Amino acid sequence: MESIKIQGIYFERKIMTAGVGATVRERVDDLHYYVRGLDDGNIRLEFLKVSQTEALFEEENKHVFNEFGIDLRKNGMYDEAIGNYEKAISIDPKDENLYYNLGRAYKEKGDFKTAYEKVKKALELKPNFKEAQEYLEFLKTKTK
Known part of the structure; x- marks a missing residue:
């Protein structure tokens, strides 16, 4: 101690x-x-x-919030992870990876509808984002 x-x-x-x-x-x-x-x-x-x-809160540091979000999500701290991903998005709202990670946090929190919306946004930003395409298909089965 x-x-x-x-x-x-x-x-x-x-x-x-x-x-x-x-x-x-x-x-x-x-x-x-x-x-x-x-x-x-x-x-x-x-x-x-x-x-x-x-x-x-400078563009070159958006990855810091993303990394915090990943660590927090892996530790089951979904609300805190979501907050960090949202801070990263406020720095760079055109980064598809941030929306994808945000969607993963919402999914793990049990909010499949919001997860679907965030992953869909990632695909709007980058239509050929393979991981997001696959994850969106998975989320479709959970939001029916």
């Missing part, structure tokens, strides 16, 4: 000094390493702190 607390203090300081020696990529890498030992509540808190960093 004490080592996690020490890591937490270190991690919080690194976030607060964003732009002073720590790149966004370094902070994301630290977050991925750091959250492995935390419970769900503390993971949510750390992702929230990082996702509110203003420097992230």
